[in-house]
Amino acid sequence: MKRSWFAMPYIAWMAMFTIAPLLLVVFFAFTNADGQFTLINLRNFFDPTYLSILWRSLYLAFFCTIICLLIGYPAAFFLASKDFAKNQALFVLILLPMWMNFLLRTYAMMSLLEDRGIINNMLVSLGFERLELIGNEGAVLLGMVYNFVPFMILPIYTALKKMDTRVIEAAEDLGANPFNVFRRVVFPLSIPGIVSGITMVFMPAVTTFAISRLLGSGNFWLFGDIIERKFLESNDWNFGSALSLIMMLLIIASIGLLNKADAKQEGGGAW
Amino acid sequence: MSRENALINLIGIHKSFDETKALDGIDLFIDKREFITLLGPSGCGKTTLLRIIGGFESPDEGQLLFEGKDILDVPPFKRPLNTVFQKYALFTHLNVYDNIAFGLKLKKLPKAEIETRIKRMLQLVKMTGYEKRMVDQLSGGQQQRIAIARALVNQPEVLLLDEPLGALDLKLRREMQLELKQMQQHLGITFVYVTHDQEEALTMSDTVVVMNEGRIQQIGTPKRIYDEPENAFVANFIGESNILSGTMIQDELVSFAGGEFECVDSGFGEMQPVDVVIRPEDVMLVGEDVGQLTGEVTSVLFKGVHYEMMVQVGDYSWKVHSTTMQPAGSKVGITIVPFNIHIMHKEESSHEA
Amino acid sequence: MRKFLRGGYLGLLLTFLYAPIVVMIVLSFNASKSRAKWGGFSLQWYQKLFTDTAILDALWLTLRVALIATVVATILGTLAAIGIHAMKKKRANVLMSVSYLPMTTPDIVTGVSLMLMFVFVFGLVYRVSVAIGHPVQLSLGFGTMLMAHIAFDTPYVLFSVMPKLKQMNVNLYEAALDLGCPPLKAVRKVILPEIMPGVVTGALLSFTMSLDDFVISYFTSTTDNNLSMIIYSAARRGIDPSIYALSTLMFLAVLVLLIIINKRSALENVS
Numbered sequence: 001m002k003r004s005w006f007a008m009p010y011i012a013w014m015a016m017f018t019i020a021p022l023l024l025v026v027f028f029a030f031t032n033a034d035g036q037f038t039l040i041n042l043r044n045f046f047d048p049t050y051l052s053i054l055w056r057s058l059y060l061a062f063f064c065t066i067i068c069l070l071i072g073y074p075a076a077f078f079l080a081s082k083d084f085a086k087n088q089a090l091f092v093l094i095l096l097p098m099w100m101n102f103l104l105r106t107y108a109m110m111s112l113l114e115d116r117g118i119i120n121n122m123l124v125s126l127g128f129e130r131l132e133l134i135g136n137e138g139a140v141l142l143g144m145v146y147n148f149v150p151f152m153i154l155p156i157y158t159a160l161k162k163m164d165t166r167v168i169e170a171a172e173d174l175g176a177n178p179f180n181v182f183r184r185v186v187f188p189l190s191i192p193g194i195v196s197g198i199t200m201v202f203m204p205a206v207t208t209f210a211i212s213r214l215l216g217s218g219n220f221w222l223f224g225d226i227i228e229r230k231f232l233e234s235n236d237w238n239f240g241s242a243l244s245l246i247m248m249l250l251i252i253a254s255i256g257l258l259n260k261a262d263a264k265q266e267g268g269g270a271w
Numbered sequence: 272m273s274r275e276n277a278l279i280n281l282i283g284i285h286k287s288f289d290e291t292k293a294l295d296g297i298d299l300f301i302d303k304r305e306f307i308t309l310l311g312p313s314g315c316g317k318t319t320l321l322r323i324i325g326g327f328e329s330p331d332e333g334q335l336l337f338e339g340k341d342i343l344d345v346p347p348f349k350r351p352l353n354t355v356f357q358k359y360a361l362f363t364h365l366n367v368y369d370n371i372a373f374g375l376k377l378k379k380l381p382k383a384e385i386e387t388r389i390k391r392m393l394q395l396v397k398m399t400g401y402e403k404r405m406v407d408q409l410s411g412g413q414q415q416r417i418a419i420a421r422a423l424v425n426q427p428e429v430l431l432l433d434e435p436l437g438a439l440d441l442k443l444r445r446e447m448q449l450e451l452k453q454m455q456q457h458l459g460i461t462f463v464y465v466t467h468d469q470e471e472a473l474t475m476s477d478t479v480v481v482m483n484e485g486r487i488q489q490i491g492t493p494k495r496i497y498d499e500p501e502n503a504f505v506a507n508f509i510g511e512s513n514i515l516s517g518t519m520i521q522d523e524l525v526s527f528a529g530g531e532f533e534c535v536d537s538g539f540g541e542m543q544p545v546d547v548v549i550r551p552e553d554v555m556l557v558g559e560d561v562g563q564l565t566g567e568v569t570s571v572l573f574k575g576v577h578y579e580m581m582v583q584v585g586d587y588s589w590k591v592h593s594t595t596m597q598p599a600g601s602k603v604g605i606t607i608v609p610f611n612i613h614i615m616h617k618e619e620s621s622h623e624a
Numbered sequence: 625m626r627k628f629l630r631g632g633y634l635g636l637l638l639t640f641l642y643a644p645i646v647v648m649i650v651l652s653f654n655a656s657k658s659r660a661k662w663g664g665f666s667l668q669w670y671q672k673l674f675t676d677t678a679i680l681d682a683l684w685l686t687l688r689v690a691l692i693a694t695v696v697a698t699i700l701g702t703l704a705a706i707g708i709h710a711m712k713k714k715r716a717n718v719l720m721s722v723s724y725l726p727m728t729t730p731d732i733v734t735g736v737s738l739m740l741m742f743v744f745v746f747g748l749v750y751r752v753s754v755a756i757g758h759p760v761q762l763s764l765g766f767g768t769m770l771m772a773h774i775a776f777d778t779p780y781v782l783f784s785v786m787p788k789l790k791q792m793n794v795n796l797y798e799a800a801l802d803l804g805c806p807p808l809k810a811v812r813k814v815i816l817p818e819i820m821p822g823v824v825t826g827a828l829l830s831f832t833m834s835l836d837d838f839v840i841s842y843f844t845s846t847t848d849n850n851l852s853m854i855i856y857s858a859a860r861r862g863i864d865p866s867i868y869a870l871s872t873l874m875f876l877a878v879l880v881l882l883i884i885i886n887k888r889s890a891l892e893n894v895s
Binding site: 002003004005006007008009010011013014017018019020021022024025028071074075078079081083084088090092093094096097099100101102103104105106107108109110111112114116117118121146149150203204206207209210213214224227228231232237240241244247248251252255 | 626627630631633634637638640641642643644645647648651658659700701703704706707708709710711719722723725726728729730731732733734736737738739740741744771772774775778782797807811832835836838839843851852855856858859860863867868870871874875878879881882883886
């Protein structure tokens with residue numbers, strides 16, 4: 001018995017549960033309800049309604065990623081710095097919410113933002129007007145950032161921790177001041193962490209439907225919402241598959257782009 | 272090259288990896304109780320050859336006879352030989368005792384016997400008392416000893432050693448070389464040893480097999496290999512050499528470096544191009560006016576036991592070892608006694624090392 | 625001073641991350657259902673939680689799916705890693721790239737693709753069964769959810785085990801053979817102990833991914849709900865304080881688990 005045969009059950013499983021389903025998506029995307037080849041599903045996507053939904057998904061995910069990076073980078077940097085390196089508990093505490101079900105976290109956010117939620121109740125008891133905090137894009141964005149910011153911190157933290165401290169000492173030895181050490185050594189070396197952080201935030205943000213449904217109160221749709229509705233409500237699997245295919249290509253393209261940028265940064269590095 | 276009563280016979284072994292030829296027609300026999308060393312630069316095929324004997328690689332062509340029977344179809348775990356691997360390959364999840372016991376337990380030997388055998392082995396490798404240690408707590412030299420014990424405890428007829436001392440520092444290497452040689456003589460088993468270190472090969476072996484580019488260059492005793500290299504590659508690889516192009520004028524007379532020299536070789540024909548090899552310690556520096564050649568010392572290095580001087584003669588820079596120093600810039604004469612001039616056939620153009 | 629500022633920043637971040645969770649924990653003990661006022665300390669929502677059969681069933685289902693999926697995925701993934709590791713480089717690279725695919729596919733696409741595949745296969749089964757006179761109507765539930773979980777867990781095991789195999793001394797397996805160990809036994813006695821840390825990591829990863837999954841379960845099961853699906857539908861219905869109680873318990877579970885893991889790795893570092 002050859003050792004390479006050990007992979008056989010896995011290969012069979014993957015063929016059945018990864019490759020075949022994705023091929024079915026492609027098949028459905030290019031056929032109509034009668035199973036005939038058509039491009040109508042793809043053409044339907046280029047309708048202003050759907051394009052504006054895609055646009056909204058993209059800019060919300062984009063802003064979410066930027067905000068997570070702006071919040072997360074300093075946090076990761078401080079956590080990895082000498083000041084807090086020994087403080088394991090703090091690190092665990094920051095990452096702990098990541099391990100909690102994201103729906104529960106979203107649920108918690110809802111309780112704060114709702115019309116009769118904690119914040120509005122506090123405003124009223126202080127004599128202010130109620131604010132409309134939920135059911136808009138801001139609430140969805142806040143919910144995304146709240147859910148995904150630990151996913152930005154962790155990979156950057158790991159990249160910074162992995163860094164050889166002698167590199168920093170070498171830079172100092174060569175006459176770099178703290179700002180230059182950061183700009184020319186620490187930051188470039190943490191780019192792989194940033195890249196995986198961006199991937200880990202952007203991908204779920206652009207594809208989510210639960211967060212937008214709960215915090216957007218169904219007032220507007222994101223890309224994920226229309227896929228969900230096409231499959232579970234209007235039963236239009238062909239159009240749903242076309243949308244899924246587009247989403248997947250979008251994700252693969254953006255990951256490819258990111259990795260390319262990363263490879264360039266590392267001088268054609270090891271991806 | 273094969274021989275009836277040899278322990279191991281390798282006949283016409285060929286092996287390629289993808290497009291590169293690792294072994295290109297190897298014929299070799301190994302006698303019982305022989306300490307044989309496969310010596311060559313990295314990529315010469317010596318490790319591949321060892322792995323074929325061990326059963327971890329199978330050749331594309333050729334036969335491997337063990338006591339006259341072809342064992343190429345015998346899987347490694349059934350072959351009567353054991354291996355000491357390059358970086359020891361100790362099982363880090365087991366302690367010293369269980370590492371050594373690994374093979375014995377598989378043979379289902381009684382516990383008492385396993386214990387006495389391990390005890391004896393640990394004595395042999397001077398590691399008594401280390402039974403309970405985890406292997407990653409041992410130094411490189413100690414791990415080496417355990418790897419040897421783990422292989423030897425199975426009482427193999429042949430022990431294969433793949434650069435076993437490569438990771439040790441120089442002093443430890445020297446010690447282990449001696450110990451290994453003593454062990455081999457004491458136990459009376461065959462050692463097939465792979466190394467790229469020519470000094471190691473010359474110190475330990477009964478027979479040295481010099482390999483390059485998948486072919487055997489020369490087989491012989493260490494002394495013969497050193498004194499009578501068969502080609503320029505061997506001469507260059509074993510020790511340091513001055514290698515010059517020359518012309519064999521007639522038997523026992525050769526011309527090179529612009530002079531004519533008496534030598535002891537014959538049978539090359541007349542006016543034939545040859546390579547001339549002269550060891551640095553065989554080059555004698557004499558007064559400028561009495562040398563067969565004259566040149567100028569360009570650099571001097573003190574090497575501990577001797578001085579190494581480079582002497583420029585025409586367009587060739589000679590390496591000379593001597594216990595007396597000539598300062599850089601001085602003019603010197605060079606003489607070489609006929610016995611120390613080694614003549615060999617010109618290498619085919621492929622070789623440039 | 626610097627440490628103080630950095631600490632302050634991290635403190636703000638912690639406040640942002642924990643405020644919603646703390647609010648939820650407090651409200652889970654509130655006797656009043658209203659979030660406007662504190663009606664006194666009460667455990668009634670916990671009582672309600674433990675008598676809510678829908679939630680208890682979902683909890684049980686979630687645990688079963690996670691456990692079985694983890695065991696199967698760990699075995700499949702570990703065998704696959706050993707097999708792929710023993711393959712020629714070209715084939716191994718192809719398989720690793722294909723294994724990377726489900727990890728870059730958005731959850732929603734994985735979910736709908738598996739749903740398509742299951743429904744497609746069930747349709748075939750139905751037609752064949754009708755033809756032979758014993759109609760069988762299969763539906764999306766526990767079984768399909770379990771298969772989907774195994775499919776998305778396995779690559780994580782593979783990618784956790786592979787680095788350990790690559791780190792392993794290349795001659796280790798051969799050393800075992802050399803000492804008289806037959807190949808299968810050598811895998812069990814030598815390779816497995818060497819890669820155990822990777823196997824454990826992969827199993828833990830699988831288990832948490834399964835426990836936490838919402839999107840893929842949502843599309844691959846209609847008759848059975850896991851905890852995430854229950855939370856999602858509860859959240860869509862509006863506020864239910866027994867979900868706060870559930871959150872509190874899950875938060876505590878994660879906290880205890882992380883403390884244990886941290887203690888263990890700290891101990892390992894010492895010894």
